[in-house]
Structure formats: C-alpha cells, structure tokens
Amino acid sequence: MRLTHFIAAVGLVPGLVLGRVATVRRGVDCYYTATADSSTLTCQAFADRWFITLAEFHLVNPDVNCPNLVVDVSYCVYAEITSETSSSSSSISLSTSSSTFSTTPLSTPTSTTTSIISSTSSLITTSSRTSSTVQTSSTSAPSPSFTPVLPGVASNCNRFYKIVTGDECDIVAAKNGITTAQLRSWNVINTSCSNLWLDYYVCVGIPGVTPSSTIRSTTSSAPTPTVSPVMPGHASNCNRWDKVRSGDQCDTLAGRNGVSVAQLRSWNTQINAQCNNLWLDYYVCVGIPGVTPSPTTSTPTSGPTPTVSPVMPGYASNCNRWYKVRSGDQCDTIASRNGITIAQIRTWNSQVNAGCTNLWLDYYICIGVPVTAPSPLMPGTAGTCNRWHLVASGDQCDNIASRNGISVAQFRSWNTQVNAGCTNLWLGYYVCTRA
CATH class of the missing domain: 3.10.350.10 (LysM domain)
Structure with a gap:
C-alpha cells in the first residue's frame, strides 16, 4: 500500500471542517479542509491561498473539476493518499517563504522515500534515498523563533x-x-x-x-461578559446583550433591540452573510458604549405591566396569558396543559434554560402573546394560522407534523402550496402548524 502525506501546516493541523465538503475519491483520507470564499473561487487562487501548487491541489482533490470552485464548499489541503498498486512510501512537504515543514512518513526503514518541495515556480524532485524520515531543506527566510506558527505568515515578520x-x-x-x-x-x-x-x-x-x-x-484584556453562554466574535466592549430565541433572524434581533442589522453584524463578527448560524440560547452583542437604541423599538420594559405577580424575568413584553409554576412542573407538562409548544414557552420566557430546570416555584411565566404572523411566510399558509414552524435543512412534512403533534394531512391543509411529495418546502421560510 502506498501512503502519501500532504501537509499544509507545521505539525498537526486541527481537523476543522467548514461548510459543505467536496466529494473526495476513495483512497484520499482528508484530515483538514478549508472553505472556498469569494476570493478563492478558482483552483489556482485556492492553491495560492494555502501555499500549495495546482498539481498538489489536484492530488488531494482528485474529483474536483477545475478551474472553478463553489463558494462555501470545503476542499482538502491535508490528506493521506493510499493506493494498492505500490508498497513504497512517499512524503510530500511544503516549503514557503516563511517557514520550513517536515514530516515522518508511515514507512519502514527499508522503503524508498521521495521528497517533493513545493515552490512558487515548480515541483522539484530530489534524489531518492533509503530512510524513514524526510526533512526538506530551504533557502527561504529564517524560521520564526516561535512555534508552532499559523501557516502563511509574512516572511519578514518580526x-x-x-x-x-x-x-x-x-x-x-x-x-x-x-x-x-x-x-x-x-x-x-x-x-x-x-x-x-x-x-x-x-x-x-x-x-x-x-x-x-x-x-x-x-x-x-476586555472584561468577561456579564452573561453566559456568549456566541463567539462579539465586540470586546459590548455592554448590552440579547439571548437568541427560536425563530430569531438578524432583522428580528436588531428590531427587538433598536439597532440596525449592520450594527448587529459589526458587533458579532461570526454571524455569516445569510444570518443562518445564530446559536440558540446563546447571547449576542446588541450594544456598545456611545450607541443609543432607537426609541421606536420596543424593549422588555416597554410593554404593559403584567396583570399577575410575581413574574419570572425574561417574559415577552407583549404577553397576554400567564401560568403560575407549580411543584413538579416541567416545560413539557406546562406546554401540554396549555396547548402550546416547549419552543413557544422558551421563546416567550427567555430566561428559561435549555433543560427547563430553572423554573421558579409560584412565579408566573408567559404562555401566550397576540398572534402575529412571522416573516417570511411560505405562500399558501392558512389565514387563521396561530402557530408556525421555521423550515430548516432536512425538514420533511412528516417530521414537522410529528414535532408539532399534528397529522401530515392537517399540515398540508394549512399549507396549500406544499406539493404531494413535500419536496418544495422553502428553507428559511415559515409554514403553518396550527389554525
């Protein structure tokens, strides 16, 4: 068996996989991938970004049709390539202008080892020798005095x-x-x-x-946030937070807190362009010093005072139905007793945790709000609908119906544009689950 190791960083590289992964042919065991973005939408640009040659890119991505790549698809940059046609072993190592890489191939002391050094001009094959270890030589800039170093650092870094x-x-x-x-x-x-x-x-x-x-x-460094857990990428000087609720989008988060979507994304750099990677029950930054929320946006204290007392904090400002927590209550029993879902309880009571283990005995929680259709709605939803579901990747009519305690026939009667095969659900749109 032939084993070829392809290395794109010093030492071990974390096995991070982002986005969709391009199909890799049998014989290539990919250990590290990187995602193509708007600046790396050709094979050559992607290879240049990771300091490898186009030939090396093809070696670990044999089924990719160059020259064009697909945005948000991940391609391999570190792999083990096996073949049953040879018992020899080879190691492919990279030498950039800033550092030198080396590796020990998986071979016996008597195997034939070939070292290939990647440069900006060509692949250079050195003489074969009998050894279990291959080290590349380089005449590039001296290696940094710090290790390990993220690949691709400037050669003149000081x-x-x-x-x-x-x-x-x-x-x-x-x-x-x-x-x-x-x-x-x-x-x-x-x-x-x-x-x-x-x-x-x-x-x-x-x-x-x-x-x-x-x-x-x-x-x-910046002070630790006063809330937890916090979605990564938040502004270091954040002074206002909001907990992501089921169904939240960037526009709903921004509107609820009197800020613009642009401000929300600038204070939370890990939110992607489609805003489809919000982490449920994590906090995001919705304010920094010097920025005053818009007065036209309702805040949790802008709604009318509850008609009941005491009330557990984190309730929806427009709540119009309440329930007093009894001994032994859990979210599922409260939801069943009041004809609502657990998701709705947690949406209307943001301080209820994921395990529903922090309900306050003899305090009221919100179990209803005025019905307002969410946005965007898939066409054909019932006009009398009072409960909705946000279509996610992998959703089908049967699992949506099952999760909401309804039949598929009911689901289709309240969503008339869903076809017989349930193959035309719109990702990121709301469908009706009760009318």
Whole structure:
C-alpha cells in the first residue's frame, strides 16, 4: 500500500471542517479542509491561498473539476493518499517563504522515500534515498523563533502573538496595536476569521510598522461578559446583550433591540452573510458604549405591566396569558396543559434554560402573546394560522407534523402550496402548524 502525506501546516493541523465538503475519491483520507470564499473561487487562487501548487491541489482533490470552485464548499489541503498498486512510501512537504515543514512518513526503514518541495515556480524532485524520515531543506527566510506558527505568515515578520481562548481578529489586532486589515495582510486568515488556531502564533508586526500607542496588554484584556453562554466574535466592549430565541433572524434581533442589522453584524463578527448560524440560547452583542437604541423599538420594559405577580424575568413584553409554576412542573407538562409548544414557552420566557430546570416555584411565566404572523411566510399558509414552524435543512412534512403533534394531512391543509411529495418546502421560510 502506498501512503502519501500532504501537509499544509507545521505539525498537526486541527481537523476543522467548514461548510459543505467536496466529494473526495476513495483512497484520499482528508484530515483538514478549508472553505472556498469569494476570493478563492478558482483552483489556482485556492492553491495560492494555502501555499500549495495546482498539481498538489489536484492530488488531494482528485474529483474536483477545475478551474472553478463553489463558494462555501470545503476542499482538502491535508490528506493521506493510499493506493494498492505500490508498497513504497512517499512524503510530500511544503516549503514557503516563511517557514520550513517536515514530516515522518508511515514507512519502514527499508522503503524508498521521495521528497517533493513545493515552490512558487515548480515541483522539484530530489534524489531518492533509503530512510524513514524526510526533512526538506530551504533557502527561504529564517524560521520564526516561535512555534508552532499559523501557516502563511509574512516572511519578514518580526513580532508574533500566541492565540488564546476567545481571540478573534479584532481582539488580536487591538491587543497588539494594529488594525484588523494589517493582521489579515500578514497572515492567511479567512474572511470569517474562523481559522485562528489555539496556541499557534500569528504575525503582528513587520519592519517599519510601529504599533499604535493604544496597544492593549494581554493582562488587561476586555472584561468577561456579564452573561453566559456568549456566541463567539462579539465586540470586546459590548455592554448590552440579547439571548437568541427560536425563530430569531438578524432583522428580528436588531428590531427587538433598536439597532440596525449592520450594527448587529459589526458587533458579532461570526454571524455569516445569510444570518443562518445564530446559536440558540446563546447571547449576542446588541450594544456598545456611545450607541443609543432607537426609541421606536420596543424593549422588555416597554410593554404593559403584567396583570399577575410575581413574574419570572425574561417574559415577552407583549404577553397576554400567564401560568403560575407549580411543584413538579416541567416545560413539557406546562406546554401540554396549555396547548402550546416547549419552543413557544422558551421563546416567550427567555430566561428559561435549555433543560427547563430553572423554573421558579409560584412565579408566573408567559404562555401566550397576540398572534402575529412571522416573516417570511411560505405562500399558501392558512389565514387563521396561530402557530408556525421555521423550515430548516432536512425538514420533511412528516417530521414537522410529528414535532408539532399534528397529522401530515392537517399540515398540508394549512399549507396549500406544499406539493404531494413535500419536496418544495422553502428553507428559511415559515409554514403553518396550527389554525
């Protein structure tokens, strides 16, 4: 069996898989993938981004039809290639302008090993030799004095920073007195800043660039958020938070907090362009010092005072039905008793946790709000509908009906545009589950 290791970073690379993964032919065991974005939509551009040649890209992505790639699809950059046609072993290593990579192939001391060094011009094959270890030689810039280093750092880097838990591009830049643009220009960091590797070093300085006087010490980093859990990528100076509820979208979050969608996304850099990666029951940043919420947006205190007391905090401001928590109550029993869903209870009572273990005995919770159709609605929903479901990836008529305690026939009668095979559900749109 022939084993070929293809390495795109120093040492072990985290097995991170983002987005959809391109089909990989049998014989290629991919250990690390990277996602194509708007700047890497050709095989050549993608290969250049990861400091590999086009030939090497084809080697670990044999079934990809170049030259064009697909956005948000992940392609392999680190793999083991096996073949039954040979008992020899080979190791493919990369040498960039900034660092030298080496690896030990999975072979016996008597196997024939070939070293291939990737440069910007061509593949260079060195003489074969009998060894269990192959080390590449390089005449490039000296290796950094810090290790391990995120691949793709500037060859003339003279200042390094070690990634710690909670770091994002804006935080790393602020800590080191540079801009996010400079950080990206000196390191191969993707557009969502999701490939910062914990305990790896990144470049934060080059000759001729003086850090800003506002550089922030790592010992005086931003204060820990006052809420938990928090979705990553939040603004370091955030002073207002909102918990993501079932059915939330960027527009509903922004509207509920009197801010714009642009502001919401600028304070939460990990929210993607489609806003379909909000983490249920996690907090996102909805305010920073100096920004006043729009007075036209309702806040939890803008609604009328509840007609009952005491009330558990986190209730919907427009609640018009209440339930007093009794001994032994759980979300499922409360939902069943009142003809609503657990999701609705947690939507209308944002402080109820995921396990529904923090209900306050003898306090009231919200079990109803004025019916308002959500948006966007799939065409053909019943005009009398008073409960909806947001279509997610993988949804079918039967599992939507089952989750909402209705029959498929009822579901289709309240959603007349859903076809007989239930193959035309619109992803990200609401359908009716009770009328």
